[in-house]
Amino acid sequence: MPSLAAFDKECHEAFDRAAETGAINPLRFFLIKWATHVAIHRWPMRSAALAEAERVAGDPTAGEKAFQVSMETSSRILAEAQREIGL
Structure with a gap:
């Protein structure tokens, strides 16, 4: 799991990129x-x-079936989380 230090670093990088480019996408x-x-x-x-x-x-x-199930699980979880945040 990412740490608070990783969050802080990525936040600063995003602000720096936004300032450099003048865009809000970062x-x-x-x-x-x-x-x-x-x-x-x-x-x-x-x-x-x-x-x-x-x-x-x-x-x-891991077999092909296990791999496929794991990918479906990952996709489902990411989709659920993104719906919760309004995407």
Whole structure:
């Protein structure tokens, strides 16, 4: 799980990019990323399911079916979190 230091670093980078480019997209992407992270991790079972899906997806010994299920689980969790944040 990302740390507060990672959040702070990414926040500063987003502000710097926004200032350099004069665009708000770096800030928008930063907020979407972290709002999605919070929406996922506020529910321990959801967070654990995503971690397990990511583990299986990265396991070279996992079968094709397990990989497919893990990808579907990850997609479902991300979609749920993004709906919760209004995307």
